[in-house]
Amino acid sequence: MNTLVSLLNAAVLAGTPLLLATCGEILTEKSGSLNLGVEGMMYMGAIAGLAGAWYVEQWFGHGGLLAAVFAFVFAFLCGALGGLIYAILTVSLRANQNVTGLTLAIFGTGFGKFFGEVLGHKAGGYVTVNAETKAMYGRINFGKLSEIPVLGTLFFKYNWLVYFALAVAILLGWFLNRTRKGLSLRAVGESPGTADSAGISVTRYRYLAALGGGGLCGLGGMYMSMVDQKGIWVHDCISGYGWLAIALVIFATWNPLRAIYCSIIFGGLSVMYMYVPISGLPLPIYRMFPYIATIIVLIITSMMQIKEHAQPAGTGLNYFREER
Amino acid sequence: MQHLRKWLVVLLCVAFVITLVACDKKPDEPKPTDVAPTEGEPGEPTEAPPPASDGVTLENIKLGFVHITDPSDMGYTYNHDLGTQKMARELGLTDDQIVNKFNTAEDAACEAALRELVEQGCHIIFATSFGFEDYVMEVASDYPDVEFCHASGYQAAVSEMPNVHNYFGKIYQARYLSGIAAGLKTENNLLGYVNAYPFAECIQGFTGFYLGAKSVNPDVEMIVMNTDSWNDPQKEAQVAKALIEQGCDVIGQHCDSTAPATAAEAEGAFHVGYNSDMIGAAPNATLTSAVWDWSRYLILAVSNYVDGKAIPKDWGEGLAEGAVDISRLNEALVAPGTAEAIEAAREKIVSGDWDVFTGPLVNNQGEVVVKEGETYIEPASSPAWEHILEGVTMIGD
Structure with a gap:
């Protein structure tokens, strides 16, 4: 029982950066842009968040809340910058979406590592934030609540970004399915031509969705550098989570609410070997579990062909008004 | 639409492969094609002539x-x-x-x-x-x-x-010394070890660490968990957390990043590093590190x-020549008497009369692998020790 509770707790922590990035990608794909550059945007957010916090400490002499706010804003903006590059190339210049996304993944990875290095040289070899800033990413103090057996560990032993990610997913679900603007966004993604005829600006929606989606991916990256690595720049800190997030979008069938539990399942599968050892099963095979799960879900969703669970019809295609 | 989905599937499969194999690695550089092998045979059997250092x-x-x-x-x-x-x-x-x-x-x-x-x-x-x-x-x-x-x-x-x-x-000599700090510090008598791969270099390292801890704390046990990678910071942090949740209160490591140190600090546990003085990364957790020169x-x-x-x-x-050592002790954290215990062990090793793998040593199957009074000596450059000792549990073999 204790093992299961610990596993779930670790699964939520491992799933949170995935949830943020997945929400970002769902927002982007719902508008009709298939941005495969999530890994890159996460790297951009990871380094920008760390740099934001570190510079605040250098400028003001102390970290803490201010550093966390700056890290948040910087990470969002830098992730959005990645989204902007993507939108300019695909929406305005009508470059191929897949190629652009893959290029962005490579670009962002290099961006993160390069500036991580630069920052390391500036800091004398070792970028690390101070204890005050680190504490901002520790567990929230819920007092007695986190002492409750089982429930305490399951619900009240997380940092604030976990709850933030949850709120983002719920808000995004509400926005897409319950608001007028969300409806327009979905229309742009399903059939840009129809949306255009109805007077909805395809360009504006796709730009804003790419920016917002990129920003959320950036926050997912910030989670990995600030929470998982505790504010130290480590090369390879994203370690493929961006690709997992893209798979999760399909796993969650483009639904932000479903992404919540899917990300926990995914996170759980990736840390399961640490809690539930299966003797005789080689570790490299055990570590494939999340990937195998994705492939199975891919096959099942392709076979079932449920319209509601399908990718928005216009995703991956650039919109030319003249070719309507 | 059908077409697009197919492409998406293909792309994702490619992405998985990249992720699994090398997403964090530099892409292969094209091999220079103009290199003509000058000698295919691996040379004549020779008495190792001195290198050609003309000029x-x-x-x-x-x-x-x-x-x-x-x-x-x-x-x-x-x-x-x-x-x-x-x-x-x-x-x-x-x-x-x-x-x-x-x-x-x-x-x-x-x-x-x-x-x-x-x-x-x-x-x-x-x-x-x-x-x-x-x-x-x-x-x-x-x-x-x-x-x-x-x-x-x-x-x-x-x-x-x-x-x-x-x-x-x-390096096992340095690990032995760092293990003493861990053995004196642990209260649960349970150490955790974030390990890269289950093979000789790593096994030799954590065995040295464990024997050091055991020399000052006979009841100590250790859980070793593999990450299956030299450098995967995300996994290293997760493994450290999992070990701490299983009751380990001092975390050792054989992996490349500082993630185990910071994870231990966040969970209120202690940590013994490898390769560099990691006190800067986790001032409230890291006791010392085994380091190379x-x-x-x-x-x-x-x-x-x-x-x-x-x-x-x-x-x-080894230690005697200064090729390996431990970094400074974190005086604020180490248990009283740590420095003295480490010095005593250091003298014993440096004197050359005694080495880490001295029997009796029993593996986790109960077989004696080094008899009483005997000492296992590692080959100079390539670790070969592959016995997992009694008291050590390995997860993810």
């Missing part, structure tokens, strides 16, 4: 290094690079005499990097990661005039190529080359 002096010698990560890992590569810098300072080499190939994967990228270093005119090439060895052997057979030195490998001694050398050291070997290799003397085939020094 090569400290002023014009050129050294190449191939590293698996770069110094920002604050671990293995960082520390090896410190050794390079120290060697350069002591021998008066300038920066342009040293060519570093960082972030080289243990695949064809390594071969390309080695060949590029040869093309750039390096006289001695150091390859610092275990998985580079096969590529080193291959490239070395093509360039008999260039000296190749590989860390932690085992093939030089048995190969007939005079230009290949292995170097490593008795690679400059000893690098200075020896370079001076021998310049003097026209042979570079040792199989080099491995």
Whole structure:
């Protein structure tokens, strides 16, 4: 029982950066842009968040809340910058979406590592934030609540970004399915031509969705550098989570609410070997579990062909008004 | 639409492969095609003639290094690079005499990097990661005039190529000392160990660590969990957390990043590092680290080359010579008496009368692997100890 509770707790922590990035990608794909550059945007957010916090400490002499706010804003903006590059190339210049996304993944990875290095040289070899800033990413103090057996560990032993990610997913679900603007966004993604005829600006929606989606991916990256690595720049800190997030979008069938539990399942599968050892099963095979799960879900969703669970019809295609 | 979905599936499959295999690695560089192998056979069986150092002096010698990560890992590569810098300072080499190939994967990228270093005119090439060895052997057979030195490998001694050398050291002696700090600190009598792979170099390391802890705390046990990677910070942090949740209160590590240190600090546990003084990363958790001083070997290799003397085939020094040691103790955290206990053990090892793997040692199947009164001696450069001792549990084998 204790093992299961610990596993779930670790699964939520491992799933949170995935949830943020997945929400970002769902927002982007719902508008009709298939941005495969999530890994890159996460790297951009990871380094920008760390740099934001570190510079605040250098400028003001102390970290803490201010550093966390700056890290948040910087990470969002830098992730959005990645989204902007993507939108300019695909929406305005009508470059191929897949190629652009893959290029962005490579670009962002290099961006993160390069500036991580630069920052390391500036800091004398070792970028690390101070204890005050680190504490901002520790567990929230819920007092007695986190002492409750089982429930305490399951619900009240997380940092604030976990709850933030949850709120983002719920808000995004509400926005897409319950608001007028969300409806327009979905229309742009399903059939840009129809949306255009109805007077909805395809360009504006796709730009804003790419920016917002990129920003959320950036926050997912910030989670990995600030929470998982505790504010130290480590090369390879994203370690493929961006690709997992893209798979999760399909796993969650483009639904932000479903992404919540899917990300926990995914996170759980990736840390399961640490809690539930299966003797005789080689570790490299055990570590494939999340990937195998994705492939199975891919096959099942392709076979079932449920319209509601399908990718928005216009995703991956650039919109030319003249070719309507 | 149907078409698009197909492409999406294909793309994702490609992405999985990339993720699984090498998403964090530098893409393979194209191999130089104009390299004609000068000698296919691995040389005549010889009495290792001294390297051809005609006219090569400290002023014009050129050294190449191939590293698996770069110094920002604050671990293995960082520390090896410190050794390079120290060697350069002591021998008066300038920066342009040293060519570093960082972030080289243990695949064809390594071969390309080695060949590029040869093309750039390096006289001695150091390859610092275990998985580079096969590529080193291959490239070395093509360039008999260039000296190749590989860390932690085992093939030089048995190969007939005079230009290949292995170097490593008795890091288990340093780990033994750092284990003493852990053994005195633990309250649950349970240590955790974030381990890269279940093979000799790592097993030797954590066995040394465990024996050190056990020497001061006979009840101590240890859980070892593998990450299946030299450098996966995300996994390392998760493994450290999982170990702490299973009751471990001091975390040791054999992996490249500081993630176990910071994870231990966040969970209120303690930590013993590897490769670099990690107190800066986790001032409230890290007790000390087992560290290398690679400059000893690098200075020896370079001076021998310049003097026209042979570079040792199989080099491995320990605590007594200063090739390995522990970093400063975190005085605010270590248990009282730690420094004294470590000093006593150090004297015992340095005196040469006693070594870490002294019997009786029993493995976790209950078989005696080293008898009472006997001492197992590691081969100089390549660790070979593969027994998991009683009291040690390995997860993820």
